[in-house]
Amino acid sequence: MDRYEELIDMALDARKLAYAPYSKFKVGAALLGKNGVVYMGCNVENASYPATNCAERTAFFSAVSEGQREFEAIAIVGGKDTISELEYCAPCGVCRQVMREFCDPKSFEIILAKNRTEYKVYTLEELLPMGFGPENLG
Numbered sequence: 001m002d003r004y005e006e007l008i009d010m011a012l013d014a015r016k017l018a019y020a021p022y023s024k025f026k027v028g029a030a031l032l033g034k035n036g037v038v039y040m041g042c043n044v045e046n047a048s049y050p051a052t053n054c055a056e057r058t059a060f061f062s063a064v065s066e067g068q069r070e071f072e073a074i075a076i077v078g079g080k081d082t083i084s085e086l087e088y089c090a091p092c093g094v095c096r097q098v099m100r101e102f103c104d105p106k107s108f109e110i111i112l113a114k115n116r117t118e119y120k121v122y123t124l125e126e127l128l129p130m131g132f133g134p135e136n137l138g
């Protein structure tokens, strides 16, 4: 099976667990570690809105908290829980910055998917040009 399709399927599964009672916008992410393990994440909202965590960061924090810090790709799916066909859901700026901490801007792949066959692939550098990263702190 195509590696992108497999990751997209896992992101779609992760989206089912999204806790989004306020926005009703459910997001799922599947993050592929260089160890071959896929870490899943969904958005987790909060009555105090800024305490919300995005799906992408949930996946990254889950991976890092399990000891994995090197990554190859992430698949992201998201949209209102009322719609039947998803549009592309791009990661927010904060999540792009979290990716920048752990991923190589030139090779880390960000897969934005509507479904398992309709998807677009970007490098982190394309979505976060001239980013500020760990090497800037020398």
Ligand code: THU
Binding pocket: 020, 023, 025, 026, 027, 042, 043, 044, 045, 052, 053, 054, 055, 056, 078, 089, 090, 091, 092, 095
């Ligand atoms: N959200 C994500 O989880 N990831 C994104 O890439 C965009 C936004 C969540 C945060 C919030 O729970 C809801 O979507 C609406 O912003």
